[in-house]
Amino acid sequence: MLSMARVWVQLVSLLLIVDHCCAQTNLIKLDDTVGLGRTFDGIGGISGGSATSKLLADYVEPHRSQILDFLFKPNFGASLQVLKVEIGGDCQCSAATEASHMHNSTDENYHRGYEWWLMKEAKSRNPDIKLYGLPWTFPGWIGNGTLDPYNDPNRLADYITKWVRGAKTVHGLQIDYIGIWNEKPYNISYIKTLRKMLDSNGLGKTRIVAADLASADKWDIASNLSMDAELEAAVDVIGAHYPGTLSTQGAVEQGKPLWSSEDYSTVNNNTGGACWARILNQNYVNGYMTSTIAWNLVDSWYKDLPLAGERESLMTANQPWSGHYELDTPIWVSAHTCQFTAPGWHYMRHGYGVGHLEKGGSIVSLVSPDVSQLTVVIETMSQEHSECIRPALPYYNVSAQNVTLQLMGSFVDVQEMEVWYTKLGFNGQGSLTFYKLPSIQVSKGQVQVSLGVDEIYTLTTVTTGKKGDYGTIPDSKPFPIDLFSFFESLNESSEAPYFSAQQGVFEIVSVNTWDKHLRQSVLEPPIPWCPQRPLLNATMALVGDFTWSEVEVRAEVIMVPVDGSGGVFVAARIDKAGCETYLARGLYFFLFPNDQLFLLTKDFAGNEVIVGGRNELIDKVDNTMELLVYKGRVSGKVNRTPLFNTTIPYDVPHNGFAGIGTDSFGYADWDFFGLRNASNPIGGKDYVLRFGRERRP
Structure with a gap:
């Protein structure tokens, strides 16, 4: 990649200084004396x-x-x-x-x-x-x-x-x-x-x-x-x-x-x-x-x-457990404009630094409020390589071309402009993003540039641009084998790390001077945005790795007496989320403490019951629930007492997220949550995430 970058730098430097005396060029006047365009409001x-x-x-x-x-x-x-x-x-x-x-x-x-x-x-x-x-x-x-x-x-x-x-x-x-x-x-x-x-x-x-x-x-x-x-x-x-x-x-x-x-x-x-x-x-x-x-x-x-x-x-x-992140191309595309402008600048007028290029692509020119700084951004993105997800992009053609920028008005005396360059590679070609080229000299008010296809140039009088770098980024890693969550050390009203609420809201609450719980806090169905109205009066938060099949989920669940939900659950192999949450399937271990009732279902709605029953050891307030999915079987315990151990039905999803939730909108608390990939042994500190006090239940 480094050698490719050097090739591009050498090539572009030559293009910027090439003798254009005999080449056909498109003359573009940058002139603020005819007035300015609209105010730039930012990216x-x-x-x-x-x-x-x-x-x-x-x-x-x-x-x-x-x-x-x-x-x-x-x-x-x-x-x-x-x-x-x-x-x-x-x-x-x-x-x-x-x-x-x-x-x-x-x-x-x-x-x-x-x-x-x-x-x-x-x-x-x-x-x-x-x-x-x-x-x-x-x-x-x-x-x-x-x-x-x-x-x-x-x-x-x-x-x-x-x-x-x-x-x-x-x-x-x-x-x-x-x-x-x-x-x-x-x-x-x-x-x-x-x-x-x-x-x-x-x-x-x-x-x-x-x-x-x-x-x-x-x-x-x-x-x-x-x-x-x-x-x-x-x-x-x-x-x-x-x-x-x-x-x-x-x-x-x-x-x-x-x-x-x-x-x-x-x-x-x-x-x-x-x-x-x-x-x-x-x-x-x-x-x-x-x-x-x-x-x-x-x-x-x-x-x-x-x-x-x-x-x-x-x-x-999307990997806080590893620290890994990726600096994708749009970051550096943004820099071409954002590092050299600010809200309150003005576009130049169309036809005077703003418009389409003769052989495809476009140019915009922006000036600072005091008309002391000038930034020009040129792009030559081909139709084939620049279609956004929506709407459809009609066909157009872009080809290599020469342009001459004629600086006029407030910028007629500019002697030099800094140049930042991006070349996007496709079909196996290398890319170079937001690279600082040698400054270009302005001769008799003119700047001459040769443009290829799928390129971005920023020419500017602003001299503060920089391509930031923090060195080596941590490697990507899979979700940790074990997750143990206690909530005492987390901030009031915050969300627990790694939990992703799909219906309802799960937030940290103080229940006394020394203890905090994770609480489902929504009491009635909200007004939705999704095309499908939430058809279930129920809540759910997901956590873990969607690819996991064999898992152990453990949680201490506490019922709330006022405005509380009647039932709670822990779950594994949850297969749907987002606007289709109400259709989610998996293995859901429901507990209805007031009735001392338990259910194992194949769906979030709780309609497809695999096994169920009553047990007098189910406390009406505080229970520890355990769900183990391993080697084709699923078992559940409450307060260490086995409630069921049965074969997993054939139509249950093979993998999915773990989760917690309530059978209806209403309060319910979790004092502890643990998740383990049952297919793997515990791998040591690098494979265990802990939040809150350091203890195992």
Whole structure:
């Protein structure tokens, strides 16, 4: 790979200084005297839309900080300028749930989950990063007995306003933008109410983005704004998802900033990098969109959960137990723009530094607010290699070409520009990403460059660019053989490491001055985002390695007397998650302590019973449950007393996650959880994860 890099450096250096006297060249004028284009609002990533950053919080130092630096630290890695986070709603929205700040109307807690932590980490690295919150789901009480969050616009506006205010008063975070409801219909009355409530609570700096739609009518809110002066005053930004670099004439003419407020969603290999490079330029060239935000920020959830295996992220960090992470191509594509611009810069006018290249590709030029700095980003991504996951990309052709940049206006006296270069290789070709080339001299106001295909050039007067490096990244390792979780040392309201809630919310609670439990805390079905309504009044959290077949699961479970669930379970071989959680099969060991009843079922719904019965040794409050799946048999114990030992039915999944949960929405506590791969002997410290106090039950 090093030799390939040297080849590219030598080749590109020659291309930058080649004599263009006899070569056909495309002259592009960069001139600010004709006026400037729209204000640049930044490039960003999304944490959310299904707990995408869950495992990132579980990394330990120094690797956790390294990952965060590659995402947010200026002049180091991606140097992202916008962080968009999910406002948790206690509900599933693709691969896991995120906790709400208000499980019920009288509850307020601004320490749940990890989005607060992530926003603070981003801000600590880049104080100028913009923060953007958007709900995907809502706790059930918002709908007042319906599945409509707009049932009471005042109630919903108060709920969102409290989240914005909590960010500010509890965490010192200014939320710059707030959205309506991810990819769901908007409500005009609610938008107006939200604007008034934010203003009346001293949160007038928080601007509203509408309407985060991915449907064919994604830009139609522009016409509503033009017909409704109060709505137009309430909405600051028109945001759409996966626009394919195109907006509408009506949206452009409306005059509001246009954003691709969710985009990319493509595997983070070279094709994903090429997709990202193309849309970062062409969202403005074609659609006048001044911000592009990637779903998602970092692939940091179990690889066998929905969408995780597709790695639709800017980078990958899904192994906190090993410290392994991967710096994928989109990180360095982001750097080409983000390290040399900032929100508040301006694009140059179309035809004067912004537009398509003669033989394919595109150019954007941006200038600083004081017009002292200039950054030019050129991409030549081929159609074959840069198709995003959506929408379909019509055919076009790109070929090698020469371009001459004519610097005019405020930049006519520039003498030298730094050059950063990426070449994406396909079909066995090597790649070179974000490589600093020798500075290029400006002669008589002109810069001449020869462009190949699938390349990115950044030419800039900004001299602070850097390709960050932390040396050797830890090797990838499988999930540890043993996991023992006690919860006393974990922070109140946090989530237990490695647990991934699929329905309900599992969070740490103090039960007295010395003890903490993991508690399922959602008391009623939430308002969903998934196309399928959650058909089960039940909760579940997953943990472990999906490939495991033979496992031992142990847990101490404590029933809660007020608002408690009637039943609890431990499980193995769970085969489904995400929006299909309600269809999950596996081996589920249910306990209904008040009735001293146990069941072993083949499904999360509890309908397909393998064996069951009653036992007077089942305590009505506190029980230790053990489930062993080994050599074709499954056995269960409660308080060390055997309850069943039977052959595993043929139609039970062969492998899957382990898990815990409740038979209904209601409180239930876990004081201990243990998971062991029964196929392997204990392998020593490197193969054992422990959280909380050091003891074995």
